[in-house]
Amino acid sequence: MTDEASRTTAARRRRTSGVAVDFDGRRLAVARRLQCMSRSELARRIEVTPSAVTQYERGQSRPTTTVLARIGLVLGMPTEFFSRGLDIPEVQPSTAHFRSLRSTPANRREQALAFGELALAVLEVIEQYVDLPPVRLPSLDLPAHPSEEDIAAAAARARRGLAVAPGPVPDVVRLLEAHGVLVVRLPAEGFDPRVDAFSSSETASGRPLVLMSPLKDDKARSRFDAGHELGHLLMHAGVEPGSKVIESQAMSFAAEFLMPRAEIEQSLPTRVDWAAFHALKRHWGVSLRALVYRAHTLGRLPDPAYRRANQQLKLWGNPEPGPLGPPESPSVLGAAAELLEQSGTPLRSLAEAARIPLASVLEVIAAGRSVKPRLTV
Structure with missing residues (x-):
C-alpha cells in the first residue's frame, strides 16, 4: 500500500470513528510534556498531523475515540485522564x-x-x-x-x-x-x-x-x-x-x-582555617563552599586565601567533607x-x-x- 493510500485509509477510519466527548486538551499537553515528547513525535505515533495535535491541545478540535485510544497508549495514561475533570x-x-x-x-x-x-x-x-x-x-x-x-x-x-x-x-x-x-x-x-x-x-x-x-x-x-x-x-x-x-x-x-552578616561576620575566619569553617558549617547548616564565599564577599578572607580555599574545595568535590545528614x-x-x-x-x-x-x-x-x-x- 502506498503512503497516499495509507493516509487515505487512516483518514477514512478517523471519519467513521466517534469523536471523544468531554476531551480536555490541557490534559493532553500535560501528559505529552510529562513524557518529554514533542507534538511532532506524538503526531507521528498516533498517525495524525502535528497541526492536529496542536488543535487538540488548544481545544480547537477533538480527537476521535480511536485516536484517543492511541494517545493513551503512547503517553501511558488511561483515556479517562483526557476527559474534563x-x-x-x-x-x-x-x-x-x-x-x-x-x-x-x-x-x-x-x-x-x-x-x-x-x-x-x-x-x-x-x-x-x-x-x-x-x-x-x-x-x-x-x-x-x-x-x-x-x-x-x-x-x-x-x-x-x-x-x-x-x-x-x-x-x-x-x-x-x-x-x-x-x-x-x-x-x-x-x-x-x-x-x-x-x-x-x-x-x-x-x-x-x-x-x-x-x-x-x-x-x-x-x-x-x-x-x-x-x-x-x-x-x-x-x-x-x-x-x-x-x-x-x-x-x-x-x-x-x-x-546574616550582623550575626556571622565576626566569626568568619581571616585565613584558611578548615576547623573553624567546619564548626560554622555545623552551626549554620550551609556548605563549606558557601561559607568560604561569604567570608570573601564580606571582606574577611583575602584574595590569596580565597583562591587557596577554592583549590582545596575543588579537590574535595561533591560531596564535600563533613556531611550534615540527609x-x-x-x-x-x-x-x-x-x-x-x-x-x-x-x-x-x-x-x-x-x-x-x-x-x-x-x-x-x-x-x-x-x-x-x-x-x-
Missing part, C-alpha cells in the same frame, strides 16, 4: 526560574514544569478535604535595579516577615511549606539530572511552587537551594528568568537569609495524604474524582514527603 493549573515557562536554564534542554524543562502542574492539581484536590497552610509570604519593595545592600536588607525583612528568630533557620523547606508554598522533589527516575531546582510565584492556582533537585542529596546544599528559590519568589515575580543578574541576586539573598524534605503533601487515609477517605477515591491515575497521585505525594511509602502486599 479537575483543572490542572498551568505554570507558564516565562514565570519559572530555573537554576540551570541555559544548560537544560527546553523539552526537559517542560517535563519538570508538567510535573509541577500535576503536583499543584493533586494539592488542589487534597485541599478540598484538608485545610492546608494559606499563602502568607511577605511583600518586599525593591527598586528596579537593587544593589547588594538592597538585597541584604530585603533578606533581613524576609526573616522578620517569616518570623525567623536570630541564628540559623531551623528548616528552610518546612518554613516555605508553613507559609503556603508547595515544595516537592522531582522524581529521581525519568527526569534529566541537569534540571536543578526551580520556582514560580505565578501559578494558575495562586500557590507558589518550588521543585527541588533529587540529586542534591545533602542537607547543606538543599537548604541553600531552598533559600535561593525563596529569593526568586519574593523578589522576582514578573521578572524574566534566566539572566545571570537575576540568579546572582537570588544567591545573595540566600546567603544573607541563611547567614537533605531537608517537604512534608505537607505526605502528611495530608496520611490524614485523609486515617479519616476514611482513600486516595483512590480522590484520584478517580479528579480523573488522575492513582499511580500519578502517589508519585506526586512521594515527591512531597520525607519518607517514601512502603508497599505492603
